[in-house]
Amino acid sequence: MNGWSALDRFLRTDPRDVGCAQAMEILHVYAELAAAGAPVDERYPGVGAHLRACGPCAEDFEGLLAAVRGEAG
């Protein structure tokens, strides 16, 4: 990714983005569905939009997903 696309991506905001509080509230449901291969982005588009834009919440989601998958594995 070059500087132009990185800056463009940073400045893009998605009106569906639910913000950290709501994403964190629902993250256990979202992660469990994602681990099961469900179309979470269709069911929770606002959470998906948030996780694409918020590094810390995306990091938490990845950690939670890894924990759920570890339990299943």
Added chain:
Amino acid sequence: MTEHIAVAAGLDAESADWPRALACTGPRREEALARLHEMLVRVARGEVARRGPRLRLTGPELDDLAYQAAADALVAIISKLGQFRGESRFTTWTYKFVIFEVSAKIGRHFWRHPDVRLDAEDWERLPDRFGFDPAQEAEWRDLLAALQRAVTEELTARQRRIFVAIVLNNVPLDTLVIELGSSRNAIYKTLFDARRKLRAALAADGYMGDDGLGRS
């Protein structure tokens, strides 16, 4: 925008049993607490190991952080047991607490780190932050000058402070939460509004169209 949580049709037997065991008294509760703590430590250690390579933390510090996160998560889970509504497995719900504790403790670690600078405005860092190639400075110099101007002229003092800390100084958002005594949601919302303003300002200056940044 509000997205409603879909409630699971039926709770599995193990998930139904966990809250009952933790809410009762005597040996059954002690056994459940020990089992939950063990599970939380395992998840916390996995999480710090996953994040470890990107952190300035060594083995014993990581392990200590994992144990602290598990202990604090256990306390939080017990105090919020009545809030488990069965939308996921009980274990998944508890994992969320420990993952959040790991995040918060990493944020606190950086807060105590002497290298973390919040307010220093070194605009020379901006090209590097977004990965602009110094060899092609002629192409992006005006764009970044316009961005800096928009940060100065369009943002509120709080938006500017948060932009400077996160973008210029690379301060982790969770560290900024502690420093400003705020919440992740509030900091994110401030930055979200700042990003929207900056995009509008660059568009007004002719640097950005519907398809994104242009090199006009």
